[in-house]
Amino acid sequence: MESNAxxxxxxxxxxxxxxxxxxxxxxxxxxxxxxxxxxxxATDNASSFTALLELPATQVVELLHSxxxxxxxxxxxxxxxxxxxxxxxxxxxxxIQKDARFSVFSGEGNNKNDKSNSPEMTSKNSxxxxxxxxxxxxxxxxxxxxxxxxxxxxxxxxxxxxxxxKVKGSTKKSKPATNESLEDAEKLPYVHVRARRxxxxxxxxxxxxxxxxxxxxxxxxxxxxxxxCNKISGTALVLDEIINHVQSLQRQVEFLSMSLAAVNPRIxxxxxxxxxxxxGSTMDGGNFPSLVTPLMWPDVQVNGYRQQFQHQWHFDTLxxxxxxxxxxxxxxxxxxxxxxxxxxxxxxxxxxxxxLKMEL
Amino acid sequence: MHLPHxxxxxxxxxxxxxxxxxxxxxxKNMSIFERKKAIKLSADTAMASARKGLTCWSRALISTPDRxxxxxxxxxxxxxxxxxxxxxxxxxxxxxxxxxxxRQITRSVAQCLVRKRTQILKSLIxxxxxxNEVCLIEETLDYxxxxxxxxxxxxxxxxxxVRASEPHN
Numbered sequence: 001m002e003s004n005a006x007x008x009x010x011x012x013x014x015x016x017x018x019x020x021x022x023x024x025x026x027x028x029x030x031x032x033x034x035x036x037x038x039x040x041x042a043t044d045n046a047s048s049f050t051a052l053l054e055l056p057a058t059q060v061v062e063l064l065h066s067x068x069x070x071x072x073x074x075x076x077x078x079x080x081x082x083x084x085x086x087x088x089x090x091x092x093x094x095x096i097q098k099d100a101r102f103s104v105f106s107g108e109g110n111n112k113n114d115k116s117n118s119p120e121m122t123s124k125n126s127x128x129x130x131x132x133x134x135x136x137x138x139x140x141x142x143x144x145x146x147x148x149x150x151x152x153x154x155x156x157x158x159x160x161x162x163x164x165x166k167v168k169g170s171t172k173k174s175k176p177a178t179n180e181s182l183e184d185a186e187k188l189p190y191v192h193v194r195a196r197r198x199x200x201x202x203x204x205x206x207x208x209x210x211x212x213x214x215x216x217x218x219x220x221x222x223x224x225x226x227x228x229c230n231k232i233s234g235t236a237l238v239l240d241e242i243i244n245h246v247q248s249l250q251r252q253v254e255f256l257s258m259s260l261a262a263v264n265p266r267i268x269x270x271x272x273x274x275x276x277x278x279x280g281s282t283m284d285g286g287n288f289p290s291l292v293t294p295l296m297w298p299d300v301q302v303n304g305y306r307q308q309f310q311h312q313w314h315f316d317t318l319x320x321x322x323x324x325x326x327x328x329x330x331x332x333x334x335x336x337x338x339x340x341x342x343x344x345x346x347x348x349x350x351x352x353x354x355x356l357k358m359e360l
Numbered sequence: 361m362h363l364p365h366x367x368x369x370x371x372x373x374x375x376x377x378x379x380x381x382x383x384x385x386x387x388k389n390m391s392i393f394e395r396k397k398a399i400k401l402s403a404d405t406a407m408a409s410a411r412k413g414l415t416c417w418s419r420a421l422i423s424t425p426d427r428x429x430x431x432x433x434x435x436x437x438x439x440x441x442x443x444x445x446x447x448x449x450x451x452x453x454x455x456x457x458x459x460x461x462x463r464q465i466t467r468s469v470a471q472c473l474v475r476k477r478t479q480i481l482k483s484l485i486x487x488x489x490x491x492n493e494v495c496l497i498e499e500t501l502d503y504x505x506x507x508x509x510x511x512x513x514x515x516x517x518x519x520x521x522v523r524a525s526e527p528h529n
Contacts (some may be wrong), residue, residue, distance in 0.1 A: 108412060211494065218497035225504055236470065239477035242500060246484050249507035256514035259396035263521045 368410060368509045375406035376513070407510045417499045418506075420487020442473050 186273040223238055226245045234240050379402030408418035480494065482488035485499050 099448050125394050222497060222501055224499060236473035236477055249511055252511045256518055257400035258396045259518050260399050
């Protein structure tokens with residue numbers, strides 16, 4: 001994962017060199033948008049996906065506003081050539097790495113990058129640098145996605161194929177070869193669109209691209225949340241892991257509720273048995289949180305969850321005979337079979353359900 | 361998590377206790393299945409209401425009275441996906457395709473796989489059938505955190521009651 005580490009480093013370099021680049025930005029015609037990006041609220045919480053929601057929303061708004069300017073820049077190649085010469089940014093390896101996928105502006109051998117992923121890309125021009133810098137700044141503000149993950153990038157490679165126009169063979173070659181350069185670019189759809197030449201610039205594909213990038217951003221958050229997903233590449237496998245995780249959690253809830261029902265003869269077990277034995281005080285809701293918080297188990301990985309749960313389960317099954325509740329044992333051991341017979345008790349449950357929901 | 365774990369736990373615990381207290385008055389002699397159902401139901405409802413209607417899945421969970429057993433469609437889906445992959449390989453072999461055609465095929469295969477997975481995920485998340493992909497992923501995130509909270513609380517409670525029952529014997 002050296003390339004990933006390099007990408008994260010380079011992105012941190014970008015924030016440092018922000019000030020110098022802002023001055024250079026002003027000569028561009030899309031400076032106002034860039035300033036808006038720079039002044040975008042930084043998300044403090046690294047894993048806050050709702051904060052992330054704000055960022056793409058503004059981007060989509062920008063996207064809708066700027067397709068005309070986008071078309072101008074994309075369509076007029078000579079203008080782009082002019083831009084190339086006017087900006088020379090400091091050799092920022094991060095930017096250059098991100099340049100790797102935009103070999104559309106061919107010809108200029110501004111190859112300052114020595115760790116370029118694709119050797120065939122010689123076109124590292126400053127305008128592409130500029131666009132990368134613009135992309136990377138909001139990437140910094142969106143601190144919730146600091147990591148570059150190969151899986152989502154490769155996933156994007158797969159998904160991008162239908163977006164590609166067959167303009168240049170070099171463009172095609174560049175796309176599979178790049179990795180983390182895609183990552184930051186995805187966060188800013190409208191900037192992304194500006195950079196790409198030969199891409200469809202109608203509102204449909206723009207909006208579609210924005211939507212796809214939103215989805216990929218959320219998927220990354222999911223990958224961080226579900227343990228063991230960071231190393232997986234490809235959307236399908238990541239979704240597999242997520243599905244497994246959700247299913248295992250749901251099953252754990254089922255089994256735990258079953259064990260709780262088995263442990264106590266009455267429904268309000270926690271108010272009577274646990275508290276009188278543990279705290280020796282009268283029952284009320286206030287005691288329970290204080291009692292429970294010292295018992296809270298830390299979040300562990302999925303394997304940890306399963307193991308702990310299994311230990312708990314075996315422990316309970318051992319305890320059952322001691323308590324003399326043998327009739328429960330058989331049911332407990334075969335929870336899957338017992339699940340099927342729950343339908344018979346559905347009627348009583350629905351009554352409770354209505355009551356509960358009204359109360360809550 | 362945009363909600364701190366501990367506050368979610370406390371919310372869930374409070375509401376769960378309330379729900380269980382309500383259940384106490386309704387039926388004195390319940391079988392283990394009914395108890396289990398009641399516990400799970402009150403836990404689910406408590407978890408859903410702890411989100412205060414911010415999320416789609418919580419509203420769906422409250423509106424539907426019961427959830428069936430966990431569907432086991434992953435295996436079927438993976439088999440179907442393997443078939444699709446085999447079919448695509450056959451196509452690739454027979455067709456005299458260039459690089460673009462191969463990419464198309466792999467892309468379609470990947471899209472098919474992803475589509476199957478999203479269908480499964482939609483069936484797992486309560487109320488997921490009506491969401492688009494973006495909402496689905498957000499709801500999944502939220503649902504996973506809430507499920508974790510629920511599992512934590514229930515597990516600690518179970519261990520507490522296990523520990524509590526020991527001195528009685």
